Amino acid sequence: MVSQAVILCGGIGTRLGTLTETTPKPMLEVGGRPFLLHLIQEVARHGVERITLLAGRFGDQITATFHGHRLFGAQIEVLAEPAPLGTGGALGFAVDRLDPEFLLLNGDSWIDADLTRFVLAWRRSRERDPALIAQMLPHRVADTTRFGRLVLDGDRVAAFDDKGDRRGEVSGLINAGVYIVDRRIVDLIPRHAACSLEREILPRLVREGRVVAAPVREGAYFVDIGIPETLARVREELIGIRTRPAIFFDRDGTLTRDSGYTHRVEDLHWMPQAREAIALANDRGYFVFVVTNQSGIARGLYDEAAVEMFHRAMQESLAQIGAHVDAFEWCPHHVEAAVPAYRKDCSRRKPGPGMILDLLAAWPVERRRSFLIGNGEVDMEAARASGLRAVRYEGGSMLDILTTSF
Ligand SMILES: [Mg+2]
Structure with a gap:
């Protein structure tokens, strides 16, 4: 996985009229919280460690809400550009905060995509062709009029024209506003000047053959909040789209080998086909959560940073x-x-249900199809106390156990 995601939050939102008169577009409310918070959670769940929000107009609202916070396992930072620089100029402005490669997302659209798979596709393409600079996420729609249109030749982007006149055929592939970008892209961007990634930079890279595309599955949910009609649609549909069942996995002795207060990265050994089981859960559209007692910290054997490194x-x-x-x-x-x-009698410590209940509160989980898998009696009790079905793991292939547990 890449460790950084950058979200472009500087769109003016003129087509939304009074809705964006005093509110930046990504801060518009969807399901009782800013649209941007949904997007942050969606990106963070794929294992991104740092999310950089590039803010523009009314950027102080985004800074006040998010800067310096740690959300869903990701550290959030906000960079507010002093003057509107366009999508390319914003990246140029942020150059000192960019990793060598990073995910880049529009802050005003949503696509239901597995970003881990998207990154894996990029890694494979880059191994074949190190000159590549960007990977785009194409999406098929009936009407491309409002979007940048893509033409592919295999996995290579052969043509990309930003939104504009569409004569003749209007259906086709669009740019879904999700990319992986090599930081060298910034070399093409004039410093301290306005510049559009979509109109100036990407078309040039496409002509040079340095952009690939990695599609998600056909019919993936995609929507943008750029016009009142689609914003209304997002408000009606997004929570439902985001709601998934979850599998709560115990860690030690269930997903990974328990060697007694396991905390060193070199002691990470997966149980048989545990990784494959997680991949299957991802494929089936389940959230995968890990809930683990780590009293080794209380006992002074290791610290929280060691746990985070192990999970990383x-x-x-x-x-x-x-x-x-x-x-x-x-x-x-x-x-x-x-x-x-x-030193605390903590309700989060299993058999207490606290960790499970905290996850159920923070994520849009469909409880009915959710369940827990663990190897200990404390796991079974924690599941019961949270009203979840529990599956006892007693060794063998985790993939087999999971396949029969859905
Ligand atoms: Mg265990």
């Missing part, structure tokens, strides 16, 4: 097969902790 190593290992965990929850507490700061 799990994500990296999963990314190699295009799989991901959506969120990790751990409980560092214990009633008899050696470390006073962690």
Whole structure:
């Protein structure tokens, strides 16, 4: 997985009239929260560590809401451009904060896409052709009029024209506003000047043969909030689209080998076909959550940073097969902790249901089809206390267990 995602939040939103008179477009309310928060959660669940929001008009609202926060496992930073620089200029402005490669998303559209798979496709394309600079996400629509249109030759983008006159055929592939970009793209962008990624930079790279496309499945949900009709549609549909069942996995002894307070990255060993099981859960459209007691922290054996590094190593290992965990929850507490700061009878510690309930509150989960898999009695009790079905793992192929548990 790439570690950074950049979200373009500087769109003016003129076509929304009074709705964006005093509100930046990505901050428009959808389901009781800013549209942007949905997007942040969607990006973060694919294992991105850092999300950079490039803000423009009314950027102070975005800064006040998000800057410096840690949300869904990702650190959020906001960079507000001093004057409107366009989508390309905004990237140029942010150059000092960009990783060598990063995900780039429009802050005013939504596509239901597996970003881990998108990154895996990019890695494979780049191995074949290191000169590539960007990968786009194409999406088929009946009317391309409002969007940039793509023509593909195999996985190569052969032509890209930004929105404009569409004579004749209007159906086709559009630019869904999701990219992976090599930071070298910034070399093409004039510094401190307005510049459009879609109209100036990408067409040039396409002519040079340096842009590929990685489609998601046909019929994926796509919508933008650029006009009142589609904003109304998002408000009506997005929560439903986002709601998925979840699998809550215990970690030690269930997904990974339990060698007693396991915390060192070199001790990460997957249980048989556990990675493949997670990939299957991703494919089936389930959230994958890990809920793990980590009283080793309370006992002073390791710290929270070690747990985060271990989970990072799990994500990296999963990314190699295009799989991901959506969120990790751990409980560092214990009633008899050696470390006073962690001495607590915590309801999050299994058999308490706290970690599961926190996840159910933070994510749009369809409870009815959700369940937990664990190897301990505490897992079974935590599931019962949260009203979830529980599956006991007693060894063997996790993929087989999961296949029969849906
Ligand atoms: Mg266990």
